[in-house]
Amino acid sequence: ARELAAREIVHGISLCDPAVGSGHFLVSAMNELLLRKVELSGGLCDEEGRYIDNADLVHHADEVLVNHKGHELRYTKAISQAKPDGKSLPPQLIQKAMFREKQGIIEHCLYGADINPTSVKICKLRLWIELLKSAYYDTASQQLHTLPNLETRIVVADSLIPLPKGENSLVNGLDTMMQELQENRQLYFKAHAQSEKEELRNSYNTLRAEIAKLEDLDTFAPKKTREMLAWSPYETSHPCTFFDPDWMFGIKEGFDIIIGNPPYISTKGIDKAYKNTLMGYYGFADDTYSHFFFRALEHGGSDGNFRGLLKEGGILSFITSKSFWTTPTKRNLRDLLLSYQLMEVEDAGNPFDGVTVDTSIVRLKKHTPAQGHRFTFVGKVSEGETQNAEMVFPPIEQTTYSNAPNAVFFTPCEENLSMLQRFGARVNELLEEWWDSIRTSSLIGRHEQELATYRKSLQPGDIALLGLLTDGGQGLATGDNASFLAVRASSNLAEQVKAQRAEKLYSLVRNGTIDLEELQKVLPTHRAFSHIQDFHHFLRSLSESQIAELFENLRQEHGKDTFGQGFIHRLIDDAQLADANRLTQSEKENGIAPQLPHYVPYDKGDREGNRWYAETPYAIDWSEGSVDALKSSKDARYQGAKFYFQEGFCWSDINTFYIKCRRKGRTVNDVKSMSMYAQPGITADPTICDSLDLWTSFYIAVLSNQCFIPRYIKSFISTTETFQINDGRKIPIVIPTPSQLKAVHALVDQAIAIKKGESKANRQKVEEDIEDLIATIYGMKG
Known part of the structure; x- marks a missing residue:
C-alpha cells in the first residue's frame, strides 16, 4: 500500500522543460523523482510491491547508482539467468525495478519541447541512455526490454507561442476524431514492435486526412482547430508553430513544475517578423528568456489570450541571465516575479563553460505572496581572501525588493x-x-x-540624482576611425602604433593581401622585405605624411578594414593641434580652415581605466571638409554636438567595479566615452572654485572613484557589462557643505598630482581619506 501511494504521488506530478536543449534538466529531474519515489516507498520494490533486499540507491555526480550487498551493481546478461540465492532475490529484479521506475516517471511525469529538431533528438537520446543503464534482459527471450517511444513526450515546437484562443469547432463529429488522435499518441509511447509503431503512425495520418475532408471544415473550424490538426508528433523535421500542453499531452490545467535554462537570445538576434509575433502575444519583445517567464506564469496579451504553462500553485525554477536584476527594460519581468511567491533567488555566477553570461536561479510558487512573505537569497560575497564566496542570507521580506528603486534585485548583505x-x-x-x-x-x-x-532649492545634505544636476548624451561615432582619427606623437601610445604599423604590413605581405610592388612604388630604392625589421626600417625612412598616404591608398585598394577594424595608423605632432580654448563657435560647429592646425583632442573612451586624470592620446581631424564628411556620412553618427568642447567628466562604458571617472577637457567625445556636464543652478563657492563645471566634476570624480558609489551602482543600478549615461543619471548625489567641498577639492588636487607624477604623497593614504570623507557626506560612516 505504501508503494502504491508513493507511486500515485510521484506519477501525479507533471514536469516540463519548455526549452530542453540537450535534455540535462529532464534527466536530472527523472533521477530526483526516482529517489523521492523510493524514499516515499520506503525502499525499491518489485512489480508486486514487495521490497527488494540489499538494494540501496545512491545519488552520485547527477546519477543514481544501486549498491547491492555493499557494492555497485554491474548488470550483465548473465545476471538475467541467475537463480535465487537463499533469501536474497537476484539482481535481475533490481535492474527490472529500476527500469520500471524510470519508465513510469518518463511516461507520467516528464514533458519537454524545443524549437530545434536536433536538440529534441539529443534530449530523447539522453533519456534513452539513462533508461538504458537500467535496461534488463527478458528471462524468456533473452532480449533487452524495449525502450519507450518519446516522440509524444518531447516535441519539436515553439513553446513561446500558444494556440489561438477559441472553441475547437462546430463541425459534427470532429471532437470525437480529435480525441482519437490523442489516444493514438498515448498508445504509441509503449508500442514495442516496429510494425505496431508504423500502424499507429499510419492510422494517425489517415485520421488527419479524413478530418481534412470533412464537410464545412474550412467554414466552421476556427484557426485553433486547423493548427491543432496540422501538428503531428511523428513529423519532427520542422517545429510546430505552437505549444499547447492540453492538445499535445492532455495536461489541461498546466504543469505542476516547470524547470529549465531558457535561451538568452537578445532582440538583436530575432528577425522582425518574429518580434512582431512576440509583440502580439506579450505586448513587448525582449530577450527570449524574459518571454519564457511570462509564457510560464501569465495569461498573455492585453486580453489574456492564452493560459500560462504553469498551474496555480505550481513551482517554477529557471536559470537565466542575471541581466533582469537591474536592467530598466526588464522592469516588467521584475514586477512579474515579485507578484508571485518567491521561494529562492540565487546569484549563480558563471557556471557554464565557454559562456560569459552571469546567471541567476529563480524558484517561485505561482501563488500571490502573503503579507510579510519571506524568501531565501543565495548570493556572492567577498570574505577575506575568498572572492565570490556563496552565502545563504537570512530570509528576507519580498516587499524589500518591491520597494527598492526600480524594484531591482540585489544581494541583501x-x-x-x-x-x-x-x-x-x-x-x-x-x-x-x-x-x-x-x-x-x-x-x-x-x-x-x-x-x-529645483537645483537652486538644494541645500547641503539634500539627496539629488546625478541626472538632475548634469546633462549629457551619446558622443560621435565616426564610422571609420582610421579616416578621421590620429594618435599624438608625444603620447605613450605612439610607439605602439609604430610597432603595429610594421607588423600589419609584414603580415599582409606574407599572406599575399598586399603585393611588394605596392610598397616599392613608395620607396623604389628599398628592395629588402624579408623580415619584420625590414618593414620597420622601411617605415622609418618615410615621413608621417607619406605613411598616412600609403596606408590610405592601401585601404582604398583592399578595403577600409584591411589593417583591422578601427586601427588608427596616423601620428601627428602637437603643432598640428588647434587650441580648443580659442576656437570660435563657427569652428566648433563647422570645422577649422584646412591651412590652420585643425586637429582637436578626441576622447575615445579609456580602455585602461585611468582615474582622476588622463590626457587623451587621440585627436580628430576637425577641418571643414572632415566635419562636412562626418555630418553627411551614412556610416557616421554626428550626435551630441552641443556637448563638444565642453569641460565635464567622463568614464568608459565598460562596467568594472570602479567607474574610473576622470575630468574631461575641451574635447570632442566618442560614443564610447560616457561624458556628462554640469548644469546651471547650483551656487559654486568662489573660495573653492569659480566654475560650476569644476565643482561638479571634482565632486563626481571623487564619488565615482571610491567604493561607495560603485557598490551602489552594482547593487541598485546596473549589473550588466556596460554602464551608460542613462544609468549614471540614477546615481544619488548628496549635496556637500562648503567645508566638505573644500576637502573634496584638496583631495582631488592631490590625486591628480600623484597621477601626473608631480607629488610623492602616499596614494593609499589619500584614497583612504577620500573614502572616509565620502562615508561622512553620505551618512554611511560606521
Whole structure:
C-alpha cells in the first residue's frame, strides 16, 4: 500500500522543460523523482510491491547508482539467468525495478519541447541512455526490454507561442476524431514492435486526412482547430508553430513544475517578423528568456489570450541571465516575479563553460505572496581572501525588493540593506517625480527651467540624482576611425602604433593581401622585405605624411578594414593641434580652415581605466571638409554636438567595479566615452572654485572613484557589462557643505598630482581619506 501511494504521488506530478536543449534538466529531474519515489516507498520494490533486499540507491555526480550487498551493481546478461540465492532475490529484479521506475516517471511525469529538431533528438537520446543503464534482459527471450517511444513526450515546437484562443469547432463529429488522435499518441509511447509503431503512425495520418475532408471544415473550424490538426508528433523535421500542453499531452490545467535554462537570445538576434509575433502575444519583445517567464506564469496579451504553462500553485525554477536584476527594460519581468511567491533567488555566477553570461536561479510558487512573505537569497560575497564566496542570507521580506528603486534585485548583505534604508525611499520619490524629465538630453532641455529652479532649492545634505544636476548624451561615432582619427606623437601610445604599423604590413605581405610592388612604388630604392625589421626600417625612412598616404591608398585598394577594424595608423605632432580654448563657435560647429592646425583632442573612451586624470592620446581631424564628411556620412553618427568642447567628466562604458571617472577637457567625445556636464543652478563657492563645471566634476570624480558609489551602482543600478549615461543619471548625489567641498577639492588636487607624477604623497593614504570623507557626506560612516 505504501508503494502504491508513493507511486500515485510521484506519477501525479507533471514536469516540463519548455526549452530542453540537450535534455540535462529532464534527466536530472527523472533521477530526483526516482529517489523521492523510493524514499516515499520506503525502499525499491518489485512489480508486486514487495521490497527488494540489499538494494540501496545512491545519488552520485547527477546519477543514481544501486549498491547491492555493499557494492555497485554491474548488470550483465548473465545476471538475467541467475537463480535465487537463499533469501536474497537476484539482481535481475533490481535492474527490472529500476527500469520500471524510470519508465513510469518518463511516461507520467516528464514533458519537454524545443524549437530545434536536433536538440529534441539529443534530449530523447539522453533519456534513452539513462533508461538504458537500467535496461534488463527478458528471462524468456533473452532480449533487452524495449525502450519507450518519446516522440509524444518531447516535441519539436515553439513553446513561446500558444494556440489561438477559441472553441475547437462546430463541425459534427470532429471532437470525437480529435480525441482519437490523442489516444493514438498515448498508445504509441509503449508500442514495442516496429510494425505496431508504423500502424499507429499510419492510422494517425489517415485520421488527419479524413478530418481534412470533412464537410464545412474550412467554414466552421476556427484557426485553433486547423493548427491543432496540422501538428503531428511523428513529423519532427520542422517545429510546430505552437505549444499547447492540453492538445499535445492532455495536461489541461498546466504543469505542476516547470524547470529549465531558457535561451538568452537578445532582440538583436530575432528577425522582425518574429518580434512582431512576440509583440502580439506579450505586448513587448525582449530577450527570449524574459518571454519564457511570462509564457510560464501569465495569461498573455492585453486580453489574456492564452493560459500560462504553469498551474496555480505550481513551482517554477529557471536559470537565466542575471541581466533582469537591474536592467530598466526588464522592469516588467521584475514586477512579474515579485507578484508571485518567491521561494529562492540565487546569484549563480558563471557556471557554464565557454559562456560569459552571469546567471541567476529563480524558484517561485505561482501563488500571490502573503503579507510579510519571506524568501531565501543565495548570493556572492567577498570574505577575506575568498572572492565570490556563496552565502545563504537570512530570509528576507519580498516587499524589500518591491520597494527598492526600480524594484531591482540585489544581494541583501548588510551594506546593501543600509544603502537601501538610507537612499531607497528618497531615490524612489525623485525617480517618480523627475525621471520622465531627465531620462534623455532632449527632455532635460525641454524642462530646463523647472530643473534650474529645483537645483537652486538644494541645500547641503539634500539627496539629488546625478541626472538632475548634469546633462549629457551619446558622443560621435565616426564610422571609420582610421579616416578621421590620429594618435599624438608625444603620447605613450605612439610607439605602439609604430610597432603595429610594421607588423600589419609584414603580415599582409606574407599572406599575399598586399603585393611588394605596392610598397616599392613608395620607396623604389628599398628592395629588402624579408623580415619584420625590414618593414620597420622601411617605415622609418618615410615621413608621417607619406605613411598616412600609403596606408590610405592601401585601404582604398583592399578595403577600409584591411589593417583591422578601427586601427588608427596616423601620428601627428602637437603643432598640428588647434587650441580648443580659442576656437570660435563657427569652428566648433563647422570645422577649422584646412591651412590652420585643425586637429582637436578626441576622447575615445579609456580602455585602461585611468582615474582622476588622463590626457587623451587621440585627436580628430576637425577641418571643414572632415566635419562636412562626418555630418553627411551614412556610416557616421554626428550626435551630441552641443556637448563638444565642453569641460565635464567622463568614464568608459565598460562596467568594472570602479567607474574610473576622470575630468574631461575641451574635447570632442566618442560614443564610447560616457561624458556628462554640469548644469546651471547650483551656487559654486568662489573660495573653492569659480566654475560650476569644476565643482561638479571634482565632486563626481571623487564619488565615482571610491567604493561607495560603485557598490551602489552594482547593487541598485546596473549589473550588466556596460554602464551608460542613462544609468549614471540614477546615481544619488548628496549635496556637500562648503567645508566638505573644500576637502573634496584638496583631495582631488592631490590625486591628480600623484597621477601626473608631480607629488610623492602616499596614494593609499589619500584614497583612504577620500573614502572616509565620502562615508561622512553620505551618512554611511560606521
